[in-house]
Amino acid sequence: MKKRLAFVGAHPDDCDILGSGLAMRYRELDWDVLFVSMANGDAGHHEMTRPDLAARRKGETEAVAAMLGIEYVVMPTSDCEVFPSLDQRWALLRLLRQFAPDLVITHHAQDYHADHRYTNQLVGDVSYLLKVPHCCPDVPALRKDTVQAFFHAVRQEQRPDAFAVVIDVDDLWQRKVEVMAKHESQFFEWLPWVNNEDLTAVPGPADPAGRFAYIDRQRSPIFERSARLYRDRLCDLYGSERGNSIRLAEAYVAAPFPTALSEDNYRDLFPFVK
């Protein structure tokens, strides 16, 4: 049966960086995928004004949505103002009910940015309420269970002690880099600036191969680390020969509620893992 996958990230590139491989696997099956950004991205630049940046980043998400064949919703909240308020809770509840996901994936609670941690809390706050009709009665409550999982966080060096599903993204890496490159304002302007890089050394739009190599160099270690930390899970899921040969992996860790990702339900949600 077709499944529906919603990623809820804090900023208009988080789902793209962390989950675009799984999104591509779902789209290969013609299953539906939603990316949500809880903030509009308007503080992620050193020169652009906040309104101009929010508009530019909305355009970047639209380019990703077109490339992947997914729906991408950006909430109007300013960067660094994601917070478990009732307004933000109800907006997310309505959006997730309308999409009716089978699997929701968000940031891990032990993530580096406050917007990521509060996004984790907001998703946790609405997860049970998806089925409670008296909350937001204007949008019908779901009549099915929703499984929730967390991204293995970008800067998380330790492996959480929870059930995890880890997927091979070696063959998707080129497209994952292309997805990241759509976020030009971030990967080629803001992130080099905030990371104290020499901006004159950042490849320009006339050098797509240089841009690919630039993102690859910076981002592949994140997914190499996931493959390394979860090597035994890759071997469980793919068999030891293939499991040991996988270089790049996305890791998804069970959330404790409302329905934990588990041995009992992961095969229906990740049928391409075998």
Ligand SMILES: [Zn+2]
């Ligand atoms: Zn973020």
